[in-house]
Amino acid sequence: MSDVDSKLDIKLTFREESVYVVIEKNKLNYEEIQNQFIKKFEHFVPEKCKIQWKDRDCDWILWEKDDADDVDSIKIIKSMANYNHNILNFRGVIIDHVLENINGGDTLSVKALVKSYNHALNENRNMAERGIQLDIIRHIMIVTKPSDHRLIDSTREVAIWLIESYHQIHVYIDHNFKNDYESVISEHENYKNRIHFWSTNETRENIDLIVTLGGDGTVLFSSWMFQRDVPPLLSFHLGSLGFLTLFDFDDHRRVLRNVIEEGGVRINVRMRLNCSIYRNNKKEIDNIDFNSEPSESFQVLNELYIDRGDAGNMLEMILCMDGCQITSIWADGLIMATSTGSTAYSLSAGGSLVHPDQNSILITPIAPHTLTARPMIIPGFKKISISVPFTSRISGWVSFDGRNRTSLALGDTIVVTASTYPLLSICRKDPYEDWFRGLSQILNWNHRIPQRPT
Helix, strand or coil: CCCCECCECEEEEEECCEEEEEECCCCCCHHHHHHHHHHHCCCCCCCCCCCEECCCCCEEECCCCCCCCCHHHHHHHHHHHHHCCCCCCCCCCCCCCEECCCCCCCCCCHHHHHHHHHHHHHHHHHHHHCCEECCCCCEEEEEECCCCHHHHHHHHHHHHHHHHHCCCCEEEEEHHHHHHHHHHHHHCHHHCCCEEEECCCCCCCCCCEEEEEECHHHHHHHHHHCCCCCCCEEEEECCCCCCCCCEEHHHHHHHHHHHHHHCEECEEEECCEEEEEECCCCCCHHHCCCCCCCCEEEEECCEEEEECCCCCCCEEEEEEECCEEEEEEEECEEEEECCHHHHCHHHHCCCCCCCCCCCEEEEEEECCCCCCCCCEEEECCCCEEEECCCCCCCCEEEEECCEEEEEECCCCEEEEEECCCCEEEECCCCHHHHHHHHHHHCCCCCCCCCCCCC
């Protein structure tokens, strides 16, 4: 935004439903700041607009609103956004408070830091507790347990019911079952344009909802097929475990009808990991060019697993966080899991149980040489790298959600960050009751024979 007055440069940016006013020069008193602001936005600021200095931590109020449906305020914010193209992420909402950092730098006051912390807590709580409204569902992809032909009848039952019940819906089915639908399509001409067949090597950008029929492996398979944006996922249990498959297949018509017609659901936002392999032939770990393109990159829902293969020696690994070396690990392998994956391989290796709402990365060594190499849980926003140093006696192997097992040569590094493409799974009741129900009924968590009364 260009300067209106040489004395003062006011910039606006929008974040977390608050307008932040950044004042680069803090030598003016309240009246001068208000005059400069009104002068800059004289076409959009109503007469009642006032800037009030509340406290030393720079909380500002642009206006006090009496009516919760203050349409004029919405128009003002929209007009400001249209007027100044340098303002990012403006949305048409009613703004109560304008939070300002006078210095305009990267530091925060103690009070502002506490406010940010509490705001983050509230946002996490709101995300877990409030429902969402799905977009209009037109294209549904049915993912059946791979290679399980016993589920052909169940898949056909769901597909035909959807086609007959909703004239606007298109259904996408595994192309391996295509022959089983030839007679159905030939008998019903209107099915021909509404039943489609997908394969794993196709792009699927128009899918509105994924319906899985199978077990946890089917959910992982669905996640694997969508390496970028993942449509909301509705899972029906027809497999062997069912920790991630929440709904009973016998109830599929009622559940699908509610999701399609009502659209209001509770969602569990499951973090995925972005895992990139960087190959290195420079004989020095520090010389890896992380700005170059990785040789391979995958989005992982459960975990990546590094192991020693069929070698008899321990594998040496160097663990770094945000570019700083944390430690070296000598072990049979290493698991880096999401919170969703905490109940999978990581758990069997001694890792903690972590609710999938937590955006965390679990680091679990496999049979470490040092007894003090214990599992760790670190924030999901950290950048983790694992290297096989040239001092290691053996090379290693890595797999991603049990797939794409790839060799790791000496000097190779895997960089792990939080993916920007989470998996959105539809809840049966809510994220917490579903999870504890799974622990109790499926994993038999904390079950024991009751004590006899004294």
